[in-house]
Amino acid sequence: MSPPAESLAVQAQDLSLVFQTADAPVTALDRINLSIARGEFVSFIGPSGCGKTTLMRVIADLERATAGRISVNGVSPQQARQARAYGYVFQAAALYPWRNVLNNVMLPLEIIGLPAAERRARAERQLELVGLEGFERKFPWQLSGGMQQRVSIARALACEPDMLLMDEPFGALDEITRDHLNEQLLRLWERTGKTVIFVTHSISEAVFLSNRIVVMSPRPGRILELIDNDLPPGRTLDVRETPAFAAVAHRVRVALRAGHSYDD
């Protein structure tokens, strides 16, 4: 039973990407086959260089595949990008230091040309969603790393896309802030029902957040295993102490070890 492409958020078939470098061609992605349904929270996990970020960038039309097919919301990634189907969150907040928080969130809305009043209303709504109401007039350097990243998430949500692409968004933060933001993200996802694709290094983060985990391996980048995470919805941080959590984490770890060569 394969649902029609339009109802799938992402469908990749035999997707490959080979980079031509000065020394030798590098296979970043090797025949990736993946389907992501709407409303899913999917994590890509793997060691550095396994292609997880590259795969997400192909979905975002920031890279072009060299072989295979991929559709996003039923159309090509380029069309999806031009239709502003997703919001992208980078590893760093990438806020403009010359704009205050509100203006930073309004940036994509200015680009698509919304009138000023509606821009303000939407931006304020998103800031409230991430818990930063009251900080509209602050400048990025006046906020902590965690708060800056939350502004970045609010900005990604500004155009109200169906999909969120997040590339290790909490990697630069300390563990305590990270836990807090993980929980907030989960609540946000439950409230909005968007499709979330989340790249991470951290096994516990992947198991906590997602309902499907894509384990990848490097050189060449390919999918080792697709793990369905059957932990119940509505999770809180306490779920990390349960045996069920440990079992899923163990499965992920085994898959990673099987695929990752320790010889190089």
Place this chain on the structure above:
Amino acid sequence: MMPRPLVMFAALLLVGGMGQPGGPSGLLALLGIGGVLLCLRAWPAPALAGIGLAALALMAWAMLLALSVPGPRGADANGLWLALGGWAIFVWCVLDRLALLQRPRPLGLLAPALLGAALLFAWEVLVVGWEVPRVLLPAPHAVGDALAARWHVLWPDFRQTAVAVLAGWAIGSGAGLAVALLADRVDFLRRGLLPLAGLAGAVPIVGIAPIMVMWFGFDWQSKAAVAAVVTFFPMLVNTLAGLAAVDTMQRDLMRTYAAGHGATLMKLRMPSALPFVFNALKINSTLALISAIVAEFFGSPIVGLGFRISAEVARMNVDVVWAAITLAALAGSAFYGLIALVERAFTFWHPSYRSS
């Protein structure tokens, strides 16, 4: 902490100077000893700095008084030189105290202000005390007199040069910015122009002044043309560097918004490039002023600061030359400072403005 031996030595010189021919009166010695002794105490820096400054000022006044009456000069005036030596050491000690003051901001300017004033004073005393011929090096008061006396000539000179400077700076910087934006759009042009613009930094462009005079005549337009050509290249190079220095992450973000070249330019790359642009504008302010003045060395109608300098040098009226130079220096600093103020307003967000 002021080293005690040094302070004692300064006191010795001051006292010694009092007795010798040409030296300042007993007033100086009293003040000197008093101020110096106070500085040996461990009082807080601001208080000592204040007392030290007051003592220095009074001693300086006493020395000037000694110079204002006819008396021994040059090598005969032992007293004056001993006193000056002690005074200089004492200045160093007070500067040491002043260098500790940072807040509030205006106090931080006291140290350079004192050093500048001390150098001016030393210049005055040395020139008058050694009776240096006016054509060699005039005393500061002579420069001030010349500035006041010849103001009716210097002001029109200044206006003439200022017009050339402002016009050249605006045209050159504007053209540099425009070409940089064009080169940014057309990559081929950028790769072709950039190495050439870098080479231009090695070429003494002021040499085109005689050619500009031939093309545009003797009036301010030729000077403005030289200034424009000189300021074009730094602006081009700096703007391109600023436009290129944008984070790849930021650029990717713009791609995810499907923003066109224009939107990316206006919302991301131009604001990012502003610090570089202002850097170039400041550099260009100095370059434009120098170019205009040097261009006037090559031929000018009978007005212009550069013309005034070369003409008065030929007549050996060195104090008028110094007056013109002082005027140019003040104008140059004011121009630079103005741009720095505007820069602060537009690039307040840059990390270099945040105190660590």
Place this chain on the structure above:
Amino acid sequence: MTTEASAALAGPLPGGRWQAAGSRAWPVAVVVAVGLLVWYAAAVWLNAPRVIERLDGLGQPWGAPELVAAAWSMERPVMPAPHQIALDWWGSVFGNAIDSPRSLVFHAGVTLSATLLGFVFGMLLGVALAVGVVSSRVLDRGLLPWVIASQTIPILAIAPMVVVVLGSLGYPPLISKAVISMYLCFFPVTIGMVKGLRSPETLQLDLLRTYSATPSQTLRKLRLPAALPFLFASARVAIATSLVGAIVGELPTGAAAGLGARLLSGSYFGQTIQIWSALLMAALLGVTLVAAVGVLERLVGRWMGSAPAAPGRGR
């Protein structure tokens, strides 16, 4: 400023070294070629009025080819054609003995000697000032602001006075030109060296403290070597400014020798081609000097085993 910003814009290119060099040279060649074409056209346009006058005076019918040919071969053109300049330059350089006053090589040598002398003095002064500023709090707070303020002052305006005053004291023109050049180039060296001497990380300074190193040892073993890249970056700017200082120093007294003197005499006698040819020589001299500093930098770098990247890009 300019060299640092240019370095920020260079990027890696795929393909072999020759391919890379070729693809970098191609746009420059095209821009230069377009520039030459524009120049030739401008020469026709600017020289046209005088040429038309002359051709009319000859009485014979003339057309576009005659106009263009005449415009490119006038004796005192408003805008000489590139080949005229090149020919004059070649003739002056290779057609005269090196010590003849008609040889551009002679004049370039005169200017070069003042440039180099001023450059060396300026470097010494700049380094000395920088070491002083970094070692003494008094100089740092009191003197450094003045050094920075001096950048806003048109120092070249002092040139005539320095030349005349030193001349009347009996010093040869070489010294007065060198003084002007020194005054011009000490500033970038000072600022660059101060940045360089302060560039070592706190980690490295702490390490020396654990060895109880004296400030002078820290200076010699850590700060000075760390400051070398900054010194060379400033040296490139300094030598170009030193050249400008030497040329300007030749202007006020109507000196007889040097590139500045050639420029001046060319402008007095309306010898446009001579002016352009002297300018070409000055440009070549400037580029060669900056390239020489670059070569020196690479040699020193190789001797010190440094990484190829340059410091301090952009702002």
